[in-house]
Amino acid sequence: MSYLSQxxxxxxxxxxxxxxxxxxxxxxxYGPDRISIGxxxxxxDYCIISASNREFRIGSFxxxxxxxxxxxxxxVEMMDFSGLxxxxxxxxxxxxxxxxxxxNPTVPDExxxxxxxxxTIGKHVIVGAGSIILPGSSLEEGVAVGALSLIKGRCKxxxxxxxxxxxRISERxxxxxxxxxxxxxxxxxxxxxxx
Numbered sequence: 001m002s003y004l005s006q007x008x009x010x011x012x013x014x015x016x017x018x019x020x021x022x023x024x025x026x027x028x029x030y031g032p033d034r035i036s037i038g039x040x041x042x043x044x045d046y047c048i049i050s051a052s053n054r055e056f057r058i059g060s061f062x063x064x065x066x067x068x069x070x071x072x073x074x075x076v077e078m079m080d081f082s083g084l085x086x087x088x089x090x091x092x093x094x095x096x097x098x099x100x101x102x103x104n105p106t107v108p109d110e111x112x113x114x115x116x117x118x119x120t121i122g123k124h125v126i127v128g129a130g131s132i133i134l135p136g137s138s139l140e141e142g143v144a145v146g147a148l149s150l151i152k153g154r155c156k157x158x159x160x161x162x163x164x165x166x167x168r169i170s171e172r173x174x175x176x177x178x179x180x181x182x183x184x185x186x187x188x189x190x191x192x193x194x195x
Contacts, residue, residue, distance in 0.1 A: 001024055001044060002024070003024060008025075009023055012029055013032045014033070015034060015055065018038045018040070018041065018060060019039045019040070020040045020041075021039065021040075022041070022043070024043060024047065026045040026046055027043050027046065027047040027048070028049070028050075029049050030048075030049070031051035031056075034053075034054065035058070036056070038058060038061075038080065040062075041058055041061070041063075042062075044066040045066045045067075046066055047064050047066065048068075048069045048070070050071040050072075051076070052071075054076075054118075056070065056077070058077075058078045059081075059082065059123075060080050060194075062078050062080070062081070062082055063083040064083070064084045065085050065129075067086055067087045068085075068086065069088070070084075071089075072091050072093035072119070073092065073114070074092035075092065075119075076118065076121075077118070077121065079120075079125070080124075081124045081180065082121050082124065082126070083125075083127070085127060085129040085131075085147070086130075087129055088127050088128075088132075088133070090119055091135055092117060092118060092119045092135050093135060094114065094115050095112065095114055096112070096113030098113075116135060119135065119137050120138045120139065121133070122141040123141045124142045124177075125139045125141070125143045125144070127149075127151075128144075128145050130148045131150070131151065132149075134152045137153060138154045139151065141157045142157050142158035142172055142174065142176065142177075143155045143160075143161060144159075144172050145160075145161050145166060146161065148164070149166040150163075151166050152166075156168070158172045159172060
């Protein structure tokens with residue numbers, strides 16, 4: 001995988017960008033002036049991130065795997081230590097499928113019933129390959145989503161969710177919180193900043 005140079009990343013024009021950010025040269029970024037990216041982030045090949053009207057915020061220590069999509073007209077936030085496996089799709093906008101309205105972006109807004117709602121992917125959330133996250137979804141801290149799941153609505157903290165639509169099937173261990181503390185202590189300098 002070939003990553004963009006720091007100067008190429010700077011030229012994209014992100015709202016803000018941290019340190020040690022790796023973005024594949026094959027990723028597509030739209031609306032970069034509305035996208036904030038923390039430090040120690042990796043965005044792999046063929047990802048599409050498209051922030052139309054609202055800010056997208058990607059925290060630190062985040063991984064977005066190959067072929068993933070984050071798109072929509074409403075806010076999307078991925079908090080620290082979260083990750084999307086390959087081919088995950090995150091939507092903060094969706095057409096109305098009822099037949100009441102026309103669909104697709106080539107039709108003027110007054111003829112479509114597009115719904116917009118923010119999406120939050122909490123700290124330590126991991127989303128399995130091929131999963132879909134719909135507008136208005138909130139995945140609270142520590143949620144794990146099994147592959148090929150459909151998320152619509154709220155996933156409560158430290159739950160394991162699976163299915164279409166996804167249901168809570170078990171609890172997730174909280175050992176990751178202790179490991180986070182140990183990890184951060186190991187990478188902090190004397191001023192309390194990540195070295």
